[in-house]
Amino acid sequence: MRTLLRVEHLTKDFSTHGGETYRAVDDVSFSLGFHEKMAVIGESGSGKTTLARMITRLTEATSGQIFLEEENITRAKGHNLRNIYQKMQMVFQMPVDSFDSRRRLGDGIAESLINRGMKKAEAWEEAERLLGECGLGKEFLTRYPHExxxxxxxxxxxxRALAIQPKLLILDEATSALDMTVQKEILGLLDSLQEDRDMSYLFICHDLALVQAFCDRMIVMQKGKIVEEGTTDQVIRHPKHAYTKMLMDSVL
Structure with a gap:
């Protein structure tokens, strides 16, 4: 399988108020193939979100390297970083907070298209098409996030994430704030979008049932380290590490 994303020895240290150093991500390495869905699971504080934020360059890595389509993006800035965001987008846990509350949803979706040179009318037409692709009618263009x-x-x-046609979508607990019926609908949507657009997903999650239903492979993180990795069925049915077994036991 061709590699889309490769992470090598990624580490992130934070300084505490007392002047000490806290290692949130500790020497993490893995790869994600084209058209693959990989889960990153672990309890709160395991380093999942920090890892996602480093990959998307929202947080600077202390050490290690990140490659997207074999391009080293670890220290990318400015124009190079904008080009990277043409290939990679992130969907956050709290969608309402990710939109500007003073602007309509259509403005948020069309913005990246306009920034790429598309005329406003064309951008709004594309935003309407994208909403339709995601199961929403044109009336949602003019609604505000709180509505x-x-x-x-x-x-x-x-x-909005699909507007720039990314190859990689990173979903950070993107279904955890939704009820079970809506979670199932969103995963169904993501499955169909993957088939239509040939995308890969990095699925940050703590819900093993969702991971088992959705992902091809998974990595398990504890205290910033990867403690287990394999196909979803392998890890869930035959966990090897004590921490993974504890996670499995907690949902049985």
Whole structure:
């Protein structure tokens, strides 16, 4: 399988108020193939979100390297970073917070298209098409984030991420704030979008049932380290590490 994302020895240290150093991510290495869905699981504080934020360059890595389509993006800035965001987007846990509350959903979706040189009218037409692809009608273009449900807002957030046609979508607990019915709908949407657009997903999650239903492979993180990695079925059915076994036991 061709590699889309490769992470090598990624580490992130934070300084505490007392002047000590806290290592949130500790020497993490893995790869993600084209058209693959990989989960990153672990309890709160395991380093999952910090890892995602380093990959998307929202947080600077202390050491290690990140490669996207074999391009080293670890220290990318400015124009180079903008080009990277043409290939990679992130969908956050709280979709309402990821939109500007003073602007309509259509403005948020069309913005990246306009920034790339598309005329406003064309950008709004494309935003309407993207919303439709994500199961929302044209009326959602003119609604504000607080005027729609959590599931609808997350669909709009996915539509916004799709606007620049990324190859990699990183979903950081993107379904955890939704009820089970809406979670299932969002995962179904992501499955169909992957088939249509040939994308890869890095799925940051703590819900093993969702991971088992959605992902091809998974890595398990504890205290900033990867303690287990394999196909989803392998890890869930035959966990090897004591921490993984504890996670499995906690949901049985």
């Amino acid at each position: 729609v449900s959590g599931g609808q807002c997350q669909r709009a957030a996915i539509a």
